[in-house]
Amino acid sequence: MKLSTQRLFDDCYGKYAIAAVNVFTMEQVLGVFEAASVSRSPVIIQTTPVARDYAGATMIIAMIDAAAEIFPDVIYALHLDHGVEAHIDSALSSGKYSSVMIDASHESFEDNVQRTSAIVKKAHAHGIPVEAELGVLSGVEDDIDVSDSQAKYTKPEEVLAFVSQSHCDSLAIAVGTSHGAYKFAGKQGIRFDILAMIQEMLPKFPLVLHGGSAVNPYHVTRINGFGGSMMTGSRGVKDEEIQKAIPLGICKVNIATDLRILWTAVHREHFYLNPCLFDPIVPGKQYRKELIEMLVSKFELLGSKGKSCNFFGQSNEHLKLRNQ
């Protein structure tokens, strides 16, 4: 059952977080729904503009609709990740999305407010909540590539003004994570001091952690053991960091890289060990199986396992916008 993203946040705030999983392929769409069904966990399924372009928005949305029909017990929201105006217009007019993200984080504060509030106005007219971003994450995701020198932590002293001027419904913040497989060097990690100050400025307001992948060293070793050459020093967010972030207002944890690393590990291993095989179904099944296992443990980590029962009896009439 598709619900409003805001409804999911109202339930989880401060207690558990919702995994927001980026999908590109049929195996990923089915894997996310099956894992959510097995775990009885609410989930946010999200598409970037690149995911929408890969096979066409019609195709990816149809796959998600089909998975929702196969797994009617799954509580989910469909979110547009890292959109700009054209993608958001198309997502809003499709009537399929539960929420959209406007990523104007590279702009000045004033321009970010202005672009975000224009999107909020349009999206709220469709009954759709908006995630905005303040601060800039480094790393590579799809067609976004931000160097470490361009990255900026979110300034806690700006968040209240940003939210009240833009009227966004949730806020992605930069607290040290980055997109991709190379998040932290040395002892770096999430800046909990900044996160705690942001929550103090915005109590009860849903915060979003981009760059939430763990980058499991087992799969990096597996990739490199079967002919890959991922850089050593790849490192993601530790489980303890994710758990510590939840009571500080992180409601949504974005995960894309972990699915890609797993895909590469499974396929490299399969074709390395079976050089004569060329059937996509064999590694495809193995990928889905391992993806389900990985997501089931993510739901456990985020505390969302078993929480779907909190939503039964709810429907889209409960879609309510925080700022209207």
Ligand code: 13P
């Ligand atoms: P990862 O690269 O850590 O998976 O983050 C994905 C993300 O933030 C999508 O918006």
